[in-house]
Amino acid sequence: MCTYLTEKVSISGSGKGPSGWFRVTDASVYFDHPVHAQAEHTLNIDFLDPGAGPSARVAVELTAESARALAKAIQATLDSAPPGLC
């Protein structure tokens, strides 16, 4: 089904899209039908700059299992960074 379940978060950083690097200000995280990944539902993340239009988007579609592994890896990486750096 189309879940439309979405978490939105303000972010600060950059992403690289088809036209090169651009700043990203927002992320949408949702569990729904993918466009490309071969799974019925995936955890999808859009890194966006809405001010630059809908094409300013870096998209990933991950299986639930790999999304959890990624979240864990992000957390572990941040936790292991030297104190004061992040």
Added chain:
Amino acid sequence: MYDATLAETVTIRGDGGDEIEAYLARPMSHGPLGGVVVIHHMPGYDPPTKEIARRFAAEGYNALMPNLYHRDAPGASPDDAAAAARAKGGVPDARLVGDVAGAAAHLRGLTSSNGKVGVIGYCSGGRQSFLAACSLPLDAAVDCYGAFVTGAPPEGMPLKVGPIKHLTKDLSCPLLGLFGADDQHPSPEHVAELEDALKAHGKTYEFHSYDGAGHAFLQVDRPSYRPEAAVDAWQRIWDFFGRYL
């Protein structure tokens, strides 16, 4: 047999007279031909759904697929437009009806038209096909596994649409429903609820539910594709539109 077809992007008048992009696929024939409004699924106005429009043309129908996300992201790629539209909670029902009305009028205005227009939709478009058929004078409607015709969206879902079973009394044409028995949205219970409503209002309908098939069993580029169910379902579609268009 002369079987040439033409498929191209055109501009049509949609809801509120807005100019929107649409994909028109039609036989190069004088007709008279029935018309089909193709309502795309949530991933949008994408190549696989354009392929479906061309399939209708190859079978002898004028097919027109409006880009329901055109206003949300004019000129953007289908996946970017779909992301922009979903961030807004999907297509508003009133706008959908207006866009299908515009597409139906465009089809009826083609010189090869026989004046009849049906509608078919997939996934979220299945619900929208039912919605259009309850809101507009049409000749046939096909609902391919549309969720939330019956059954409310789960708590917390930011979907800006709700169940539309109460519109059943206004259904303007025969309805063909194609469902996967393993689907949860719509579940077999949701399908049965819709069937009860259709019976109660004396509507002409035909439902087929396929064992071993879930949601989106017609979508050839997804793991949900179930060839056996899909082949039968397409045969039902040709038979149904053949009778009413």
